[in-house]
Amino acid sequence: MVMWPVWTLALVAVTLLLLSFRADLDKAHVILVFLLVILGASAAGGRALGVVLSLVAFVIFDLVFLPPYGTLVVRNPLDWLALVAFLVTSLVAAQLLYMARAQRAAVEREMAAREGERLKDALLAAVSHDLRTPLTSIKGLAHELSQDGDERAAIIEEEADRLNRLVTDLLDAARMSAGNFPVAPQPNALDDLLGVVVRQFAGRADRNRLEVSLDRPDELVIGMFDFVQTLRIVTNLVENALKYSPVDAHVQLSGGAEGGRMVVRISDRGPGVAEHGESRALDTAYGDTRSVSAGLGLSIARGLAAAQHGSVDYEARAGGGSVFTLFLPLAEPDAP
Amino acid sequence: MIIEDDPPIRRVLRHALESDFDRVLEAGTAAAGIDLVASEQPALVVLDLGLPDAEGVEVCRELRAWCVAPILILSARHSESEKVTLLDAGADDYITKPFSTVELQARVRALLRRASVGNAPSLRIEFGPYVMDLAGRTLRRDGEIVHLTPIEWELLRTLAVNAGRTLTHTQLFGAVWAGRRYGDAQQYLRTHIANLRRKIEDDVLDPRYVVTEPGIGYRFAGTS
Numbered sequence: 001m002v003m004w005p006v007w008t009l010a011l012v013a014v015t016l017l018l019l020s021f022r023a024d025l026d027k028a029h030v031i032l033v034f035l036l037v038i039l040g041a042s043a044a045g046g047r048a049l050g051v052v053l054s055l056v057a058f059v060i061f062d063l064v065f066l067p068p069y070g071t072l073v074v075r076n077p078l079d080w081l082a083l084v085a086f087l088v089t090s091l092v093a094a095q096l097l098y099m100a101r102a103q104r105a106a107v108e109r110e111m112a113a114r115e116g117e118r119l120k121d122a123l124l125a126a127v128s129h130d131l132r133t134p135l136t137s138i139k140g141l142a143h144e145l146s147q148d149g150d151e152r153a154a155i156i157e158e159e160a161d162r163l164n165r166l167v168t169d170l171l172d173a174a175r176m177s178a179g180n181f182p183v184a185p186q187p188n189a190l191d192d193l194l195g196v197v198v199r200q201f202a203g204r205a206d207r208n209r210l211e212v213s214l215d216r217p218d219e220l221v222i223g224m225f226d227f228v229q230t231l232r233i234v235t236n237l238v239e240n241a242l243k244y245s246p247v248d249a250h251v252q253l254s255g256g257a258e259g260g261r262m263v264v265r266i267s268d269r270g271p272g273v274a275e276h277g278e279s280r281a282l283d284t285a286y287g288d289t290r291s292v293s294a295g296l297g298l299s300i301a302r303g304l305a306a307a308q309h310g311s312v313d314y315e316a317r318a319g320g321g322s323v324f325t326l327f328l329p330l331a332e333p334d335a336p
Numbered sequence: 337m338i339i340e341d342d343p344p345i346r347r348v349l350r351h352a353l354e355s356d357f358d359r360v361l362e363a364g365t366a367a368a369g370i371d372l373v374a375s376e377q378p379a380l381v382v383l384d385l386g387l388p389d390a391e392g393v394e395v396c397r398e399l400r401a402w403c404v405a406p407i408l409i410l411s412a413r414h415s416e417s418e419k420v421t422l423l424d425a426g427a428d429d430y431i432t433k434p435f436s437t438v439e440l441q442a443r444v445r446a447l448l449r450r451a452s453v454g455n456a457p458s459l460r461i462e463f464g465p466y467v468m469d470l471a472g473r474t475l476r477r478d479g480e481i482v483h484l485t486p487i488e489w490e491l492l493r494t495l496a497v498n499a500g501r502t503l504t505h506t507q508l509f510g511a512v513w514a515g516r517r518y519g520d521a522q523q524y525l526r527t528h529i530a531n532l533r534r535k536i537e538d539d540v541l542d543p544r545y546v547v548t549e550p551g552i553g554y555r556f557a558g559t560s
Contacts, residue, residue, distance in 0.1 A: 125413050129386045132412040133342050136434040140348030143437040164434055189530030191540040196548050198541055203436060212541050220534065222527055228416055228551035 003045030011037050011053055015060055022065065027079070030065045031086045035093070042094040046101075050094025058087045124171055131167045135160050158205065165239070172232065172300050183226040183307045187331035190214070190221040190255045190262060197234050197253065206242055209249070215256025215263075222331040223262035229304045230328065233312070234264055236297035237324045241268035245321070262328045269321040301326075337361045337378035339369030339395070340410065341387050345433075349382060352437045356444060366390035373403055380447060383427070385411045385418075393418075393425050400426030406447040410435070416551030423504045423552065430502065446500030446557070461496045463545060463558030466536065468496060475536075487512060488532045491525075495546060495556035504553040529554060 014037055018030055034057045042050030062072055066079050074080055139160040145153035194212055201207050214221075234253070241251040249269035256263055298312075305312045310328040317323045338353070340346045341364050350360045361376055363369035366387045373381060381399060385392035392409070399407060409422050409430035419430050429443055461468040467476050473489060475482045484492065490512040495503065503511075509525055529546060537543045545558040 121415075125415070129412040132433045133345065133386070136412070137342065137344035137348055139434040140345065140352070140437055144348070144351055160434060186526070187524065188526050191530050191533065192526065192548050195541050195543050196550055199547070203439075214541065220527075220530055222530070227526075231550050 003041070004049055007037070007041035007045055007049060007053060008056075010040070011057060011060075015064060019064060025065070027065065027082050030061060031082065034061065034086070035090055038090045039093055039097070042097040047094050047098035050097065051091060054087060054090035054094060057090065058083065061086060120175075124175060128167070128171055132164065135164050135167070139164075161204075169236070169297055169300065176300060176303050183229050183304070185224045185226050185308045185329075187222050188225055188227045188230075190223060190257075190264075193223075193225075193227065193230060193234065193264075194253065194255055196231055197238060200231075200235060201238065206247075209242060209245075209251055210238065210253060211250050212253045213255075215254060219257070221255065221257045221262055224329045224331045225262070225308050225310070229308065230326075233301040233304050233326055234266070236301045237266045237312075237326070240297050241266050241270065241322070241324070244268065244270035249321075257330060260330060262330050264326040264328075266324045266326075267317055267321065268323075269317075337363075337369075337373060337376065337380065337405075338382045339363045339366065339373075339387065340382070340384040341365065342384075345384075345410075348437070349440075352440055353382070353444065356441065356448070366395045370395065370398060373399060373405075377403075378405055379451070380444060381405055381407045382444075383407055383409055385409060385413065385422075393421055396422055396427050397425045406451050408443060408447060419552050420504050420506070423502055424506060428501045429555070443500070450498070450500045461499075463496070466558075468493070477536075482535055484532070484535060485528075487528050488535070491528055491532055492536070492546075495554060496558065499556040499558060502549050502553055502555045508553060 011034075014033055018025060018033060038050055038053050038057060041053045059072075062074065062083060063070060066083065067075050074083065139157055142153045142156035142160065146157065191214070194214070198210070198212055201210050238251060238253055245251055245268045251269075252265070252267040254265050254267075302312045305326060305328070308328065310326060313325045313327070315323045315325070338346055338349050338360065340349060340362075343364075346362050346364070350362065353360050357379070361372055361378060363372050366389050369381075369383070369387075372378075381403065383392065383395060383399070387395065392411075396407060396409070406428040407426065409419070409427045410433060411419060411422075411430055412433040422430060428447055431440055431443055459470045461470065465478050466482075468474075469476070470493065475484055475489070475492065491508065494508060494511040505525055512525075529548075530540075533540050533543055533546055536545060545556060547555045547557045549555055
């Protein structure tokens, strides 16, 4: 705000200076000097100062430098032209300077944000590398041992996989809380999504407990979703369902289209979450009775669904268990 | 030929590859690895991305400039976009740490098989009950013609000729829509793949021939 008195004084000083040899001056001299002052004020003090000084200078110009002096009357009609042109030029100059400044500020903000994102990515990549390198040799060596017939080695291999999934979830959660989880929805086939889920669970001992189906096998459902992130959602939900169902119970994964949306359902025979209240269930995910990783998985699933205009709902299942439903938009039907 | 900086993982890799190769060479840095590839001309290169002395993409690009052997990338990182960059830079396939030894061996064998037939392009490709006649542009299942649209045929042909290689969305698009303007149609690639699968796969929820690499592209696994 210190700019206001400074530039007002500058305008007054310039006016007095010009006034002292008014007789020798042409109108253009006055206009150009005033414009310089207004440009300086706009640059240093912003748009509001520039506009106010433009109006003040406009009045001074008329009162002091256009005959008859001391009145707002203008004798020569052509002087109106100079007067109005001066006002418009100074207002436009103030506005342009303001816009240029705003643009620069926006660019600087964006560069700072991008730099922060790059650093976060680099950090997460380093953590990911450091955690997965030992897991890789543990898993590989356990595989060698299992070929020598040691049954315990197979357990080590599976536990290494489990730890790796936890690492993935933690990194995902870190990324999401940093607001750094870009989703890029594209037309994708439901077939493809469920097929990849099947393949991800194919290597596991409990693969036979997962039953996958399409509601209408003849119908090709194309949703509008980010494939990789949606895969994370479904994998997390299936993972939880398998983990908390009795070991002999099956988990059903099905997909279809309903009411203009793509729908993926995961049904289990787990203990359910009703005792916590249904809405809380999705936030803290099973609270104290289940493990941290389940909660992480669910909150990630929910955040990712919301980011691509979808949602994850929970219902208690008739006969015991839970049904988690993922809703996502369908693709526009103009695909060739 | 293994280029990997972590000794325990090198040991696991050597053990996994010894069944398919007479000789397995190892290097712990990019510089040493590039020298060894140049002097020994291995049949396959397994390249780790997290090397201490160079960026994985640069190593891959440099090797690809003069080395014809298939390059299999090992990556501990998360980012699909990085894998896409590597495949576009000339890598043939990638596998994520921690990998399963069985999966690694399967990928290596698929790459070797393709490298061995790569020099003599054949006019017939057989997979499962199917025979592709590349000259006649027909696909038969047990002798019966399977009707494919021109785009589906081109997709299948490109994937099958590159069996074992993971092709990125961009690479596939470039091959199938060659000459057309690059644009929004790329997103319909996935829809064409889904339609193709419905014609050739027995179970679309468990595809055997056209395998999805999430966020990256597709790989033909039919002839393995």
